[in-house]
Amino acid sequence: MKDTETTPEHIPFNKPVLSGRETDNILSAIKNGQLAGDGVFTRSCESKLRGLIGCGDALLTHSCTAALEMSALLLGLGPGDEVIMPSFTFVSTANAVVLRGATPVFVDIRPDTLNIDESLVEQAITEKTRAIMVVHYAGVVCEMREILRIAERHGLEVIEDAAQALTSTYEGRPAGSFGALSCFSFHETKNIMSGEGGCLGVNDEKFLQQAEIIREKGTNRKNFFRGLVDKYTWMDVGSSYIPGELIAAFLGAQLDEIGAIQSERLEAWQRYASAAESLADRFGLELPKIPENVQHNAHLYYVLAPSAETRDSLIQEMRKRNVTTPFHYVPLHLSPAGQRYCRSGGQLAVTEDRSARLLRLPMYPGVKDVQDEILSHFEASLEALNV
Ligand SMILES: *Cc1c(COP(=O)(O)O)cnc(C)c1O
Numbered sequence: 001m002k003d004t005e006t007t008p009e010h011i012p013f014n015k016p017v018l019s020g021r022e023t024d025n026i027l028s029a030i031k032n033g034q035l036a037g038d039g040v041f042t043r044s045c046e047s048k049l050r051g052l053i054g055c056g057d058a059l060l061t062h063s064c065t066a067a068l069e070m071s072a073l074l075l076g077l078g079p080g081d082e083v084i085m086p087s088f089t090f091v092s093t094a095n096a097v098v099l100r101g102a103t104p105v106f107v108d109i110r111p112d113t114l115n116i117d118e119s120l121v122e123q124a125i126t127e128k129t130r131a132i133m134v135v136h137y138a139g140v141v142c143e144m145r146e147i148l149r150i151a152e153r154h155g156l157e158v159i160e161d162a163a164q165a166l167t168s169t170y171e172g173r174p175a176g177s178f179g180a181l182s183c184f185s186f187h188e189t190k191n192i193m194s195g196e197g198g199c200l201g202v203n204d205e206k207f208l209q210q211a212e213i214i215r216e217k218g219t220n221r222k223n224f225f226r227g228l229v230d231k232y233t234w235m236d237v238g239s240s241y242i243p244g245e246l247i248a249a250f251l252g253a254q255l256d257e258i259g260a261i262q263s264e265r266l267e268a269w270q271r272y273a274s275a276a277e278s279l280a281d282r283f284g285l286e287l288p289k290i291p292e293n294v295q296h297n298a299h300l301y302y303v304l305a306p307s308a309e310t311r312d313s314l315i316q317e318m319r320k321r322n323v324t325t326p327f328h329y330v331p332l333h334l335s336p337a338g339q340r341y342c343r344s345g346g347q348l349a350v351t352e353d354r355s356a357r358l359l360r361l362p363m364y365p366g367v368k369d370v371q372d373e374i375l376s377h378f379e380a381s382l383e384a385l386n387v
Helices: 022-032 040-053 064-074 091-098 144-154 205-215 221-225 245-256 258-283 308-320 336-341 349-357 367-385
Strands: 057-061 082-086 103-107 129-135 157-161 181-185 198-202 301-304 358-361
Touching: 022 040, 022 245, 040 057, 040 181, 040 198, 040 245, 057 064, 057 205, 057 245, 064 091, 064 157, 064 181, 064 198, 064 205, 082 091, 091 103, 091 129, 091 336, 103 336, 129 144, 144 157, 198 205, 205 221, 245 258, 258 301, 258 367, 308 349, 308 358, 308 367, 349 358
Parallel strands: 082 103, 082 129, 129 157, 157 181
Antiparallel strands: 057 198, 181 198, 301 358
16 A cells, blocks of 8 residues: 555656547547558648647648758758857757758847847857747747847848747747747647657748658658649658658647646646745745746746755755756757857856756646645745755
8 A cells, every 4th residue: 555644656847648539539540541641630730730820831740859950951051051049948959950060159048038138149140140040948939029120130040949839929929930930849748749749830931842842851742642743753852750640640639638738737837936926035036037028838837046056955855855846958058069069159147047046847737736735845945955
C-alpha cells in the first residue's frame, strides 16, 4: 500500500494531456489506408491551423525544428549571411541558420518580457544581415510593430519562432501571422501536442510553392497530385519534412480540444500569478509582465529569484518536496557551439542575468488539482531559504 504521508506523489513539470479522441482518430487513419503524410487528417489539421494562426498557408512538419530549417532554406541563407536572434532561446532557432553555413547574431532581451529587445536590433544590423528571427518566449508575442518597421527599413525578412505561442495575440492578431514565415511546435511539452510535431506558417506567398517543394524532398509531387503536372520530378534542394498521417490524426484530436485546454491553462496561470503576487514583495521575486497589447497563451509560468544562488537553492528545495521546477535556457552565446558558430551583436547582460534567476512552475491542464500543494511547497521553500 502506498503511504502518501512519507512518499508524496512526485509533481512533474509537464504532463501530456489527451483529449480522448486520439485513439479513435488513429484507428480511422489506419482504416483509411493512407499512412504516409498529406492525407485527410493532415489536410484537416492544416485547415484548422490556418484559422488559428491567421496565416496564408500552414504546412505540417515533423517539428518546429524542421519548420525552422525549412525557413532557412527558403531564405536561401548561406555562408557570409547573418541572422539576428536572441541568445535566450532553444538551440533549434540557431541550428537552422548554422546548418546553412550562416551566422546567428545575438541581441539581448527585454528585462520585462524576456523577448528580443527591439530597441537593440537596429545596431546589430550589418550589410550581411538577411533576417530577424524573433522568439515569442512563454507565448508572449514580441513587439512586432517595431520589429516589422525595422525589417522593412532594412529590407530584411522576419521569421517567427512561435513554437510556444499558438493562439497568443498581439494587438488582436495571432502569433505566426506577422513574419514572412512562422514556425510552431507540437512537441509533448507544448500546449497542443502530438509527441513530436510542428508546422510552418507561410504568410508571404512568394515562399509557398518553394516551401511545398522543399518539404517533399525537392520534388513537385504536390502539384502532381493536384493534376498540375503529369509527372513529378526533382526541382530543387529539399528534404523529408512531411509527418505521417498517424501524427496528424493524433494532432487533430488535440486541436479539437484547444478551447478546453487553453482555458484550463489560462486559469492555472492566473492562479499562479495571484499567489505569486503576495509572495513577490516578501521574498524579492520578480514576476512575468504581460504587455497591454498582448494576450498570452499560458504556455509557462516562471518567476525570477533575487539571485542565481537563490534560484539554484530554490530548485533544490522544491526537489526535496518532490516538485520539479526547472530553470530554462542556458544562453546560447555561453554554450560551446554558440561560441563556435555565432557572434554577439552587443552586450547580453539581461540574457545572462534573467536566465540565471529564472525557474518555471509545473504547468499543464489538470495542474489545478495540485496547485495548492505546489504553492504551499513553494512558500515553504522560500521560507527555508530565508531570502
Ligand atoms: C520547443 C521549441 C522549439 C523546438 O520545437 P520542436 O518541435 O521540438 O522541434 C524551438 N523553439 C522554441 C522557442 C521552442 O520552445
